[in-house]
Amino acid sequence: MTTENAGTANPSQVLPPPESRPRAAVHVVGPPRGAASRLLPPRPRRNPYRRRAVGVLVAADGLVALTVAVPAAAPSGGGPDPLALALFAVLLPLVLLPLNARGGLYRTALTASALDELPALLGRTATAWCAAAAVLAALHPGGALGWTTLPVVVAAHTLLACAARGAVHLGRRLVGRRRPRSALVVGTGPAGRRITTALQERSEYGMRPVGMVEPGETTGTGAGAGDEAVEGPAVPVPVLTRHEEIVRAVIQNAVRDAVFTRDPALDPETAALVPLFEDLDCTVWLVGEAARGAAASAAGAPRPREGDHLWGFACRRLATAPRRRPVELRCKRALDVAVAAVALVLAAPVLLACALAVRIADGPGVIFRQERIGLGGRPFTVLKFRTLRPRDEHESATRWNVADDRRMSTVGHLLRRTSLDELPQLWNVLRGDMSLVGPRPERPYFVQRFSGLHPGYAARHRMPAGITGLAQVHGLRGDTSIEDRARFDNHYIDTWSLWQDVRILLHTAGSLFRLGGS
Template identity: 40%
Template sequence: MSRWRHPKPRSKPREAVEPDLLRRVNAVAVLLGAVDVTAVAVVTARFPLDWRWTAVVAAALLGVRAACRLYRRRLWLSWFHDLPRSAGATAVAFALVTLVGLLGLAGGDLGAAVAAQWAVLGFAGLSEPARLAVFAFGRWCRRRFHRCDRTLVVGAGKVGVDLVGAMLAHPEFGLRPVGFVDPEPALDRAALPVDLVDEDLADAITRLGVGTVVLAFSHARESSVVDSAITAHRLGCTTLVVPRMFELYQDGPDIERLRSYPLMRLGTAPTSRPSWWVKRAMDVVLAAVALVVLSPVIALCALAVLLESGRPVIFRQVRVGMDDQPFVLYKLRSVRMQGEDDSQVTWSVVGDRRVGPVGRFLRGTSLDELPQLWNILRGDMSIVGPRPERPGFVREFSAIHELYWARHRVPTGLTGLAQVHGLRGDTSIVDRSRYDNYYIANWSLWLDVKILLQTVGELLCRRNR
């Protein structure tokens, strides 16, 4: 079966989105945050601090604890397990408050600085017992009221069965197994503790209201397991992976524990993070400013195209965007129109005789891409992302190259990680796909900024960095 026919996650109806939003609100994380905010309010009221020192203490304590991910979602509600991280965060906050006092940044009153230090210590004395109570309350609620995430396990082998058994016997970990997904189960269907789901993973997630997908070992091809991870990731599920040689794995920032099994927690989909809204706002602002500032350049380029080869000046072409949705992409035409338009099925290569001097200049300087700023304003594209491709080539490449289809998890971009590494035009599709999927897996606002800076360097210096 070609990868193009691989069942893709479909857009959810509006009524299915609201439960997802509610499911992402983790009660334990909210309570832990509320406990710390209350403790900060109590200690800053108890000690004689002015508004400046109150702000310093609150920012140091809550900021450091948030950076240390003390308010994260978690399976294992263990105060003892979390205590070293919590104590370390408090120690860092104490050091920051001390530094502010030594530098006199919040006023030169030594007594106020000492009071702020005592406030931090008082915070620890109030917060830790309350956190212990929150963890105990969370475990009790999971056992008593079954406040657990509906979970699918991909892989119906010994490890998968053990994991499901642990979930059923220990609901305090917050996972409720509702089925296995495995095209080649190692055990007989009747021996499985929960049902074997015969439908596609995306359909099962939607039908069963699944919030967590656990990837255990399976006899299916490795690429199928990766496909499952991307599908779950794309549908907004929490994705946990049993690592190879799991017996040797140590606890770490992204490692959960389900009894004796370590589970690696994959990061959430970029489009579901709050920082993605910052990316979209930056796209709109930068694209609008660029359109205004570069409008004379676009007009001159359009005039040059008109004089060289006539109309149309703007070239319109159907491309594939996020979630395989087609959209019309705009470019300044760099190829002479000769008879029937075959651009949807013809790959343009270096030395194409249809490209005149103006077209070569526009392509060499990437000025032909400037009208895509309008696509960015419309929301069809982003400034940074995988480059969009034509539907026919998407079908062809998806059928040949593993995980090419997965690059459509985010909006396409005017520039991208593959492009700043020299993968433009007639270059390796495998390498492009690998860079694009790396970009999605490691997306951050800083990565976007770095790609933009590399793009500017590439345009100015004409060499890859």
């Protein structure tokens, strides 16, 4: 197994258990199976709020377009022209809905107002109707809209769309007051406490804070950047400091919003939390002076909506990285299954020879099974050829490096040096526990330890664990920097493509005979 350097003076020794720390009063989700699941809970359900909000607005705009298309296709008061009606019914939604989406009219906002959206609606509605009228005039000159009819249709459409969207926003606010969404506030300084208090006292924002997050405490650095040493209002919510506590709180309380009071671009600990909340499918907000400063300085950042605020605090939604489309993930899985199946067939003689060598050299128990942490923090059992028989299960789970252990036989050294001991993991790939390419899985003990030491380590679980990866092909194997490996793994996830997987597999195939295992 490729291992990492834990930063200890003697990494080959059994590490002591991690220091106990006071934990916030957050309910722990029951593990799906095994002791390892106590560290990281299973993946949460997808956030239905954003999809539902966008779907209702899209449906309202489409229904208004179809409603206005009927009288517009019969300007003389008689029956509608079939060609004009069909053209308007098809072309208007095809032009108008993408224009609205590009203009941010379907982005989630805290205090969305139809009056604030009216100018944007007017311009996009006029563009869609001018395009539809031009196409109709080219195809059917007799049914073309007159110069006096077109402005009336545009004005009527805009007013109806504004009224429909106003009704949708009103309904969302009423639902938010009755059933507020759970939220976490990132930052325990004065700004964070004031914003938490505002959310508790003002129900119109539809959020109920269930905890506060102190990013600086995750790595023991104290308060984050931008917090002043002044007192703010006390809030009766738990303070979360570790990534595992944040994940548990999100799942236990069905958290849908994360409210940041610090600019992630200015604070590394805060920046490490953004991909974590994105993977948990939370809407990420930037509120307060951080939102005002970030909006003014960030090139290409979405401009805050006029009138959108949180009780006077500037507010904008952070643009999140695009999620992997299901078709892309299915292609990755198809590549895994195809390559792993072919590799297992071709490597069958090698697998048999390795199994016989291990049986002769080390006795019974050819396959070694161990608990590892994979996608979304879920545990699975990894398979390897046994190269060393540990004294007990504790040593197997907590000993960092066994490459120089004198108990290892010549066969074990050869299997590890050639990485042939990892061939049974092709079966893990076929089962769906792992992928061919991805972050290397680690034991629960070290996942807990490294997640506390390195803020970006827990974010590696956004992608299925892999036999090889970007860090491995850059030489980060064995006793190498965990911080570097986490950085490479997160870069791979953020820039993932199917071709990148193919390139990494080709690099790995070229290095099989360089004896670079550990």
